[in-house]
Amino acid sequence: MEILPTVSELRAWSRAGRKDDKIVGLVPTMGALHAGHLSLIRAARQRCDLVAVTIFVNPTQFGPNEDFARYPRTFDTDCTAAQAQGADVVFAPSVEEMYPEGGATFVDVEGISDRLDGVSRPGHFRGVATVVTKLFVAAEADFAFFGQKDAAQVSVLRRMTKDLRLPTEIVVCPIVREPDGLAMSSRNVYLSADQRKQALALSRAIGVVESLVGHGQRDREELVEAARAVFGAEPQVRVDYIALVDWATLQPVDTATPGTLFAVAAWVGETRLIDNTILS
Numbered sequence: 001m002e003i004l005p006t007v008s009e010l011r012a013w014s015r016a017g018r019k020d021d022k023i024v025g026l027v028p029t030m031g032a033l034h035a036g037h038l039s040l041i042r043a044a045r046q047r048c049d050l051v052a053v054t055i056f057v058n059p060t061q062f063g064p065n066e067d068f069a070r071y072p073r074t075f076d077t078d079c080t081a082a083q084a085q086g087a088d089v090v091f092a093p094s095v096e097e098m099y100p101e102g103g104a105t106f107v108d109v110e111g112i113s114d115r116l117d118g119v120s121r122p123g124h125f126r127g128v129a130t131v132v133t134k135l136f137v138a139a140e141a142d143f144a145f146f147g148q149k150d151a152a153q154v155s156v157l158r159r160m161t162k163d164l165r166l167p168t169e170i171v172v173c174p175i176v177r178e179p180d181g182l183a184m185s186s187r188n189v190y191l192s193a194d195q196r197k198q199a200l201a202l203s204r205a206i207g208v209v210e211s212l213v214g215h216g217q218r219d220r221e222e223l224v225e226a227a228r229a230v231f232g233a234e235p236q237v238r239v240d241y242i243a244l245v246d247w248a249t250l251q252p253v254d255t256a257t258p259g260t261l262f263a264v265a266a267w268v269g270e271t272r273l274i275d276n277t278i279l280s
Helices: 007-019 035-047 075-084 124-139 148-163 186-190 193-198 200-214 220-232
Strands: 002-004 024-029 050-055 089-091 143-147 169-173 237-245 261-268 271-278
Touching (some): 002 007, 007 024, 007 089, 007 124, 024 124, 035 075, 050 124, 075 089, 089 124, 124 143, 143 148, 148 169, 148 261, 200 261, 200 271, 220 237
Parallel strands (some): 024 050, 024 143, 050 089
Antiparallel strands (some): 237 261, 261 271
């Protein structure tokens, strides 16, 4: 497996494969790979002839008081894991490679980037959209693989890809959970033993809502209140949002219908976690 540090090398690798009619898959990550990331690499391997995994902790999607400096960085371990799952190359650029000195171009997906996570993390989706656009342009991949856990991010990126007529198709893969139900996240390593137990309120809230919908409940207020009651049993957990929204627009809806997104975000200690379900 090759490690490519520059955009020109990644683009040359992709074009060489496409010249031979190979299907190219891209798995964008910030490293600290866990089982959720590995499932994306496997999905890419099954669907594509060539797979590139990106490892880049993107500074522009972190706010001034967020965890950019302490975000877990486990590059050597990540490369070993990516190779074991079938990655052909790892794209590992420097910040200077992705954001050349004097650069002044950013991608703003207006009207959707200030919803859900965009409310509590102003500028976050601007940073995400910018770096993913750069990755799509660099890799020229046929498919890019993202996890459903970042459902709001997926909505922003789908809109961005459609608006810019980018040829890369976004593939969304299921949430991967710990045995106790906690959604996999690189930030889970921040949690103490007690916080780890408290964090299960997120997946419990999701499970309660799924059960209610399965029994015919469709009303947004009822579903939100049921989730809020779950969080109420864990007073140390601070709710950021509980929302029932249209997955395409992230606009609130009053009634759950097939494909509606029910999403939660909460602070456990100093760690912000998210979870969601696509209702059926």
